[in-house]
Amino acid sequence: MKTVNVGLIGFGTVGTGVVKTLLSKRRSLESRSGVSINLAKIADLNLRPRIGVRVPKKLLTRNVDSVIKNRNIDIVVELIGGIHPAKEIILKSARLGKHVVTANKALLAEHGREIFSLASKFKTFVGFEASVGGGIPVINVLKNSFVANDIEVIHGILNGTTNFILSKMSEEKCAFNEALRDAQKRGIAEKNPKLDISGADSCHKLCLLALLGFGLSVKPKDIYTEGIEKVSPIDIEYAKNWGYAVKSLAIAKKVGSKLDLRVHPALISLKKILASVKYEDNAIFIRGNMTGEALLYGKGAGELPTASAVVSDIVEIAKNVDDFKKSKNPFKLEFAGSVKKVRKMHDLTTRYYVRFSVIDKPGVLAGISGILAQNGISISTVSQKERKRGQPVPLVMLTHEANEGSMQKALDRIDKLSYVTEKSVEIRIEQ
Amino acid sequence: MKTVNVGLIGFGTVGTGVVKTLLSKRRSLESRSGVSINLAKIADLNLRPRIGVRVPKKLLTRNVDSVIKNRNIDIVVELIGGIHPAKEIILKSARLGKHVVTANKALLAEHGREIFSLASKFKTFVGFEASVGGGIPVINVLKNSFVANDIEVIHGILNGTTNFILSKMSEEKCAFNEALRDAQKRGIAEKNPKLDISGADSCHKLCLLALLGFGLSVKPKDIYTEGIEKVSPIDIEYAKNWGYAVKSLAIAKKVGSKLDLRVHPALISLKKILASVKYEDNAIFIRGNMTGEALLYGKGAGELPTASAVVSDIVEIAKNVDDFKKSKNPFKLEFAGSVKKVRKMHDLTTRYYVRFSVIDKPGVLAGISGILAQNGISISTVSQKERKRGQPVPLVMLTHEANEGSMQKALDRIDKLSYVTEKSVEIRIEQ
Numbered sequence: 099m100k101t102v103n104v105g106l107i108g109f110g111t112v113g114t115g116v117v118k119t120l121l122s123k124r125r126s127l128e129s130r131s132g133v134s135i136n137l138a139k140i141a142d143l144n145l146r147p148r149i150g151v152r153v154p155k156k157l158l159t160r161n162v163d164s165v166i167k168n169r170n171i172d173i174v175v176e177l178i179g180g181i182h183p184a185k186e187i188i189l190k191s192a193r194l195g196k197h198v199v200t201a202n203k204a205l206l207a208e209h210g211r212e213i214f215s216l217a218s219k220f221k222t223f224v225g226f227e228a229s230v231g232g233g234i235p236v237i238n239v240l241k242n243s244f245v246a247n248d249i250e251v252i253h254g255i256l257n258g259t260t261n262f263i264l265s266k267m268s269e270e271k272c273a274f275n276e277a278l279r280d281a282q283k284r285g286i287a288e289k290n291p292k293l294d295i296s297g298a299d300s301c302h303k304l305c306l307l308a309l310l311g312f313g314l315s316v317k318p319k320d321i322y323t324e325g326i327e328k329v330s331p332i333d334i335e336y337a338k339n340w341g342y343a344v345k346s347l348a349i350a351k352k353v354g355s356k357l358d359l360r361v362h363p364a365l366i367s368l369k370k371i372l373a374s375v376k377y378e379d380n381a382i383f384i385r386g387n388m389t390g391e392a393l394l395y396g397k398g399a400g401e402l403p404t405a406s407a408v409v410s411d412i413v414e415i416a417k418n419v420d421d422f423k424k425s426k427n428p429f430k431l432e433f434a435g436s437v438k439k440v441r442k443m444h445d446l447t448t449r450y451y452v453r454f455s456v457i458d459k460p461g462v463l464a465g466i467s468g469i470l471a472q473n474g475i476s477i478s479t480v481s482q483k484e485r486k487r488g489q490p491v492p493l494v495m496l497t498h499e500a501n502e503g504s505m506q507k508a509l510d511r512i513d514k515l516s517y518v519t520e521k522s523v524e525i526r527i528e529q
Numbered sequence: 530m531k532t533v534n535v536g537l538i539g540f541g542t543v544g545t546g547v548v549k550t551l552l553s554k555r556r557s558l559e560s561r562s563g564v565s566i567n568l569a570k571i572a573d574l575n576l577r578p579r580i581g582v583r584v585p586k587k588l589l590t591r592n593v594d595s596v597i598k599n600r601n602i603d604i605v606v607e608l609i610g611g612i613h614p615a616k617e618i619i620l621k622s623a624r625l626g627k628h629v630v631t632a633n634k635a636l637l638a639e640h641g642r643e644i645f646s647l648a649s650k651f652k653t654f655v656g657f658e659a660s661v662g663g664g665i666p667v668i669n670v671l672k673n674s675f676v677a678n679d680i681e682v683i684h685g686i687l688n689g690t691t692n693f694i695l696s697k698m699s700e701e702k703c704a705f706n707e708a709l710r711d712a713q714k715r716g717i718a719e720k721n722p723k724l725d726i727s728g729a730d731s732c733h734k735l736c737l738l739a740l741l742g743f744g745l746s747v748k749p750k751d752i753y754t755e756g757i758e759k760v761s762p763i764d765i766e767y768a769k770n771w772g773y774a775v776k777s778l779a780i781a782k783k784v785g786s787k788l789d790l791r792v793h794p795a796l797i798s799l800k801k802i803l804a805s806v807k808y809e810d811n812a813i814f815i816r817g818n819m820t821g822e823a824l825l826y827g828k829g830a831g832e833l834p835t836a837s838a839v840v841s842d843i844v845e846i847a848k849n850v851d852d853f854k855k856s857k858n859p860f861k862l863e864f865a866g867s868v869k870k871v872r873k874m875h876d877l878t879t880r881y882y883v884r885f886s887v888i889d890k891p892g893v894l895a896g897i898s899g900i901l902a903q904n905g906i907s908i909s910t911v912s913q914k915e916r917k918r919g920q921p922v923p924l925v926m927l928t929h930e931a932n933e934g935s936m937q938k939a940l941d942r943i944d945k946l947s948y949v950t951e952k953s954v955e956i957r958i959e960q
Contacts, residue, residue: 100857115819119677119819123677125865126679126864126865126866127676127677129744129864129865130676130744130864131676132857132859132861227674233817233819233820233821233823234823235669235670235673235674235675238666238669238670238673238674239666239669239670239674242666242669242841242844242845243658243666243669243670243838243841244666244837244841245558245561245562245840245841245844246550246554246558246836246837246840246841246844247837248557313560313561371802371805371806371826374802374805375802386664386837387833388546388550388664388833388834388836388837389664389827389828389833389834389837390664390827390828390831390833390834391827391828392664392665392825392826392827392828393824393825393826393827394823394824394825394826395802395823395824395825395826396820396821396822396823396824397820397821397822397823400821402818402819402820402821403819403820403821405677405819406674406675406677406678406817406819406820407674409676409677410673410674410675410676410677413673413676413677414673418849418852421849421852421855421856424852425852428563430563433557433560433561434556434557434560435557435560
């Protein structure tokens, strides 16, 4: 039986899961793939033992180059994260003819084009199933299973931290900060949660889904990205009463020959299965012109779900390791789809939930709805609960379909009104 | 660019979808796969034009052998269904070194072992993504994405007809026959719906999932299979009040070294996402030891979803068509998993919903609960609504965990009691 050698760089949480799997499942993976996958080297700066796995000492090294330059190693698994030196490790490995597996969405979102084209040049393969949706096989499904489809829409709950916070705010009626603290206590949010909370992590993942689903190579800066900080418990309450959940969505949607690409909190109908995806779970809704509506749901992060994805890439490469070199089809992800470029955010047409903080006095509703009307925005539902006269009170509404540019203009004007006490909060509604 | 020739046998609903796709998407599939996929021949007894697609006349033939024996054809797509002559077509094609794509679950469930081993011998590939879950990529996911997992549980809603009927009974509170007639009117149920209603179709699909998920080759007769005819609107109502939906489930569950394999109506908690899978939609819940809980949801049937799966198989084969011949890893689906054989149904331990039809008179509850107790079955919830004294009335209960064999013994005895007016209905509860 053929043996394929794997070198792992980065012995952290996911790396430990990969090591556990390759060491304990060698027989079973042989039986399923017909190839023997040998973990040949593990590089990390910290070589102390990891809980739950005993690693032969000779596998361990602090020297990354001894892995990359090792002639026996066929596959380099990069799990250190971050841009540098992960990028250099991957490029160097590809140049040396090694296949690469990585979970590094930030790197692939920023530098994927360079990495993929180098891999193509050197006839190596880049596996990155673990970079989006953890154990959810969305990369494989978009690349292979849905290959015959024109993808029309992808809606993803791609970030477990923000979904946990919004779910906890909704289920336990608590404030943002309390939900965040709980997420941090459980290890679901980082000490510095900015990458998740700001939507940047979802944005990185959406770059990869745009490439796989629509053939379009985009960078994070091409994607309109909004965090969840502005969502308050009162928004979640109003949404729920009107039949919606508030979720942080990553959206890729074909509109003619353009691709609508954005990450932001959104109201989605409670009748949609996506609304039932709670706490740290992730899910990706995909509508293809052939498959119709499909949903992939599962664990978006964590040691073992992510390691499962990494190992599936390793096995795919191991099965085909000889063929890549001979193949006339180099590694390629971009394709000539029906989408040519990203649509500008101000061209978006959608329904909105809007919450204004106003002093409760005569003329307020007339003033605000007047400005909305002047911008072509019509209101479908409005709610203002009785409070003390002259005190700030939330005025909450749902609009009919409106243009994003007009909405921003209207909100700018409204926020300058004397009786508006806080910046207005708009949350887009996804149908 | 390399050209791969495809011969289609069976120009029915799904065949038409495949033809539409291969003819209209040739460019896009080339761009994504690096291979040109040429539809070379279409064989069917009926050569009248199909709606929505114009086929060059020279592609059409009534002669199946002219497709199978055509030297130029690399891939034979069998979409005629049924056992004969589909089986002979596939075997003959494999013997001639042709790769095969099929959606024929009944055939693969009964004769898969023979077909797969012949394919392995002749170094050809059998693609059957379309045979389970229509457009839902469960075959690919189990075979590739979850390859590193010990699968623990698969719960599938694998039959759109039965799910439609049960959903309609639940949502519109109508009787079985009315729901069935509506399904037939919409083309969701066949004129003769027996294969679906009886659970046989789900049983066929479960054979394939048992193979892919657990490495175990089983036949339909190895799977305990129960239809949905016994479910009445009153069961659905009681279940709903107690927080459950009634679904026809295909279940594969590892219990020690045995595999619990069964198809039957089941109560599942309304809190589970699977309970929100309604009408003709399908879904497959999979728990792997690494991925944790995952769900794949989508359209389980229909021209385009199923054609999408067929074409994904064609593309996978086309990309690798040269490599299969050289490969040292022949086509192989069985693997040495941790499951050795199917568990006997009477060894099952589960909770039950049971409905007895009894004459309302003193001593009835004592009599029935006495027999249950003698068989080691303890009741967790019981409901008997007031009716006219001396009239038949439903006595409905949920049990704690109990043994299937004991439950059947108890029901046999209970059904013989003088005050029991109809065969008791038991529905297992899935946790």
